[in-house]
Amino acid sequence: MKWSFIIQQKLKAAVLLTSIMALVVLCSFLSKNAIKHINTSFSSIYQDRLIPAVDMVYLSENLYTKRLSLEKYLLSDTDLTLAQVSQQLQKQDHAIDSLLSDVEKTFLVAEEAKNLHTFKDRVKAYTVLEARILRLSQTGQKAAGSALFNGRGAAMFQESIQCLNALTRIQSTVGRSLMKESQSESSQFNLLSSLQIGVAIVIGLVVLGLIYNSKMVNHEKQPFHLN
Template identity: 90%
Template sequence: MKWSFIIQQKLKAAVLLTSIMALVVLCSFLSNSAIKHINQSFSSIYQDRLIPAVDMVYLSENLYTKRLSLEKYLFSNTDVTLAQVSEQLHRRDRAIDSLLRDVEKTFLVAEEAKSLHTFKNHVKDYTVLENRILQLSQDGQKEAGHALFNGRGAAMFQESIQCLNALTRIQSTVGRSLMNESQSESSQFNLLSSLQISVAIIIGLVILGLIYNSKMITQEKQPFHLN
């Protein structure tokens, strides 16, 4: 009977320990997965959201600089020549193209890609209009150039800025979503860590119980000596 009891206890302990070890392995796998997702989220926030957000600032700066350079040439009595202002605008155009290529290399959700495409079209159309204004100035039609700059040019410039602002808002929304996802993954990781600690405590208690039962059975085996 004692041997039957010992075998049953060992089987129960083996099943319990096996289940606990399986749970530990599962928790470790889930923890590693959670850490990987957290790292990916933070990497995406930096590479696909923070850096492009800085690029958006530079895009806005270049657009405003182009607008001011052309305005200064058209309406101020400066020594800047048509060739010089044209080179200034082309230099800003090259900078804008470079920034747009950098943004396109990042991960974009469908709404971001659509908004970026719209912005690129606005920038292209505005560049064509700038060239048209410069051509009018070169042909001696300054008044027509002024009217185009203040009329259609102002409207197209404002549309470009509004489109850029809309793209920035989308970037912010997606970044906030990634932050919420990271927080959720972090909470899951903390829960798994607490579970692993609890499992470790249970294993310790099981081992102590086995040691205690082993001692009790050993004591029962020893014969009593009468004086």
């Protein structure tokens, strides 16, 4: 009977320990996935949100620089020549193209991609308008060029800035969403870590119980051997 009891206890302990070990393995797997998701989220926040947000600041700066350069040429008494202002505008255009190329390489949600496409169209149209203003100036129609700059040019410039602002707002919204996702994953990881600690304590108690039961059985056997 005692041997039957011992075998039953060992089987129960084996089943319990096997279940606990399976739980530990599962927790480890889930923790690994949680850490992976956290790393992915933070990487995306940096690569796909923070860096493009900085690029958008530079895009805005280049657009304003173009606007001011052309305004200075058209409305001010300056020694700036047509060739010089054209060169300045081309330099800013190259910088804008490079920044847009960098932004396009990042992960974009559908709304971002749509607004970025619209922004590119606005910038392209504004660049064409600048070329038209310069041609008018080149043919001695600087007043007509100034009127176009202050009229249609001002409206198109504002449209470009509004598109850029919309992109910035989307960047902020998606970034907050990623932060919330990371916080959720972090909470899950903390929960799994606490669970693993609890499982380790249970394993320790089971081992102590087995040692105690083994001592009790050995103690009960001693009178039998003495007889």
